[in-house]
Amino acid sequence: MDNNMKREIILDNYSHPTNKTSDGTEGYIKVNSNSESCIDNIDLYIKIEDNIIKDIKFDGEACAISTASTSIMIKNMIGSTIDEAMSMIENFDNMLNEREYDDTNLNEAIVFDETYKQGNRKTCVTLPYTGIKKVLESYKK
């Protein structure tokens, strides 16, 4: 994918983020994710039923990259089982850290395949993954 295409996908997800609202989140599990090194600060709301992620919403203040990454993650994860979501998180983490990864189920998240080159943007991209991982891990226990 060329850089213009990537930029377009990121900007589109930033301008029209998926489920960016805290409305109608009664009964959802809420988790805050913020970055120590920058000012991104989002709340994720997750609805899990029968081990399946039924819905995710988010709200807060974050940069374009962080917002887009959250929006893309939400699209990818809704409808997946907890184990599938956990393996998505691991796969994404592998991509960001220059380890082997599977590019078949990344969908739009592939736009971040070169983020490993920019140390200061890695935390932006991983922000939502850090938050949801906490929830999924504690749910499994």
Next chain:
Amino acid sequence: MNRNDFPMLNQNIIYFDNGATTLKPKCVIDAMSDYYTNYSANAHRGDYDISYKVDVAYENARKNVAEFINADREEVVFTSGTTESLNMIVSGFFANLLEPGDEVLITRSEHASNVLPWFRLAKTNGIIIKYIELNDHYEVTMESLLSSFTNRTKVVSLAHATNVVGDVRPIKEIAKFVHANDAFLVVDGAQSVPHMKTDVKYLDCDFLAFSLHKMCGPTGVGVLYGKKELLESLIPTNLGGGMNESFDSIDEVVLKELPLRLEAGTQNIAGVIGASSAIDYLNSIGIDNIHAREVELKNYLVSKLERIDHVNIVNPYGESGIVAFTVDDVFAQDVAYYLNKYHICVRAGNHCAKILKNEIGVKNTVRISLYFYNTKEEIDKLVSLLSDKERIIREMI
């Protein structure tokens, strides 16, 4: 001005984050390197020549700093920075003095270092923290001070210049009022001492804290100034070598005179020597020249930014080199990332003043903080990059 003195400026960067820390001139780097290379021994243990040389350099640095702020030598305590200085003032002096119900006045534009130590004292000692209301320009006026001041007010603790809004407080006038009403005045000088003439006798503040790294010196060196009679009752937070005269048992501990009593353990000798060189350097330019240059650059920057519709300046006023702004529809951090692509260093965020957002109505801003080595050409480049909003959005990722 003096750009050739700064090795960092050879890197083709535009450095606008001087409120966070300043660049270091070669003379400061050389002074520290000289210590490590040629007389790297401990201070206050003058049994041999190079150690004596360290003693002399260390105490000369103290004298140098004292003269810079017109203090007496024994009123200057070296610390690790403004943060440590303020914490020592609060926990070493006021924690022993203030009683439950006593009031401390601060503002919502103070840096975390002048808020959190007081918050803790409120928890442990039951003191009450009150905020002086800021006017429409986010400034402290004598009227607002007077209306917040009660007969329970024991301390007023303020930055001389704040780190987001950059307003300069009328410290001398405040000191006069505070003292007439039997209270103390603590001044956070982190954003003022590097930029304007600071004379503690003229200002008549009781305590002053500042950091050398924000004034061309090395990181890890700060100053705690206190009036001698007050420092005498400041209880050392650290105890150990270098600060005691003798000890035989729990009841027989004799501490040293000021200021050594407040400098336990091996100090940041290289840093202090570098700090002294920084003071020499600033003196060679002249603090009044530095201030005038900054005000000139700030006015230039503000006049240019004001012409851009999508840029909103939080603080067009004020006699300091700090300008905070937002760009319509663009998150502050994204503006910083965009500028970084052009090697322009700015800070985005709340700048450690987390309760200020309620006053200015925006959580996060982009902050330009200038120093004398910045230029109008650098400002022109910044302004030209900010003038096209579509370009910012296109290139911020």
